[in-house]
Amino acid sequence: xxxxxxxxxxxxxxxxxxxxxxxxxxxxxxxxxxxxxxxxxxxxxxxxxxxxxxxxxxxxxxxxxxxxxxxxxxxxxxxxxxxxxxxxxxxxxxxxxxxxxxxxxxxxxxxxxxxxxxx
Numbered sequence: 001x002x003x004x005x006x007x008x009x010x011x012x013x014x015x016x017x018x019x020x021x022x023x024x025x026x027x028x029x030x031x032x033x034x035x036x037x038x039x040x041x042x043x044x045x046x047x048x049x050x051x052x053x054x055x056x057x058x059x060x061x062x063x064x065x066x067x068x069x070x071x072x073x074x075x076x077x078x079x080x081x082x083x084x085x086x087x088x089x090x091x092x093x094x095x096x097x098x099x100x101x102x103x104x105x106x107x108x109x110x111x112x113x114x115x116x117x118x119x
Contacts (some may be wrong), residue, residue, distance in 0.1 A: 008095045009046070015099030016045020020107040022100075030111025040110050041103030051098070 020041025024031040032040065 004091075008091060011092060011095040012045045012099035012102075013042050014045075015096045016041035016043075016103030019100035019103035020044065023104045023107040023111070027111070029115050030107055032107075032110070032114075037107060040107050041099075044102040044106030045099035047102055047106075051102070 017038040018041065020037045021034065024033075024037035031037065
């Protein structure tokens, strides 16, 4: 695992925790407290970040060529996919969006499941 992979993972995890806490704070019915929200976000971030990377063709496990990512984010994404050693803005944005979206989405799912158990 390269240093950039570790940095990407950390960005995804932090973004996931932030996304889950944002969803938890926006609605009391989904809130599990800071620790609960953060744990849900961290778990979802890795999964959401990796899924988005696969869908957009970005990252080490991707089989796609990432044309959508290159179109949306420009040449920085193409440079990141080509194996540049520096983190490109496209790579960072993908990690933030993937982690934050994954954390927020799983927080909604957990909150809805918790709500249905109490009804």
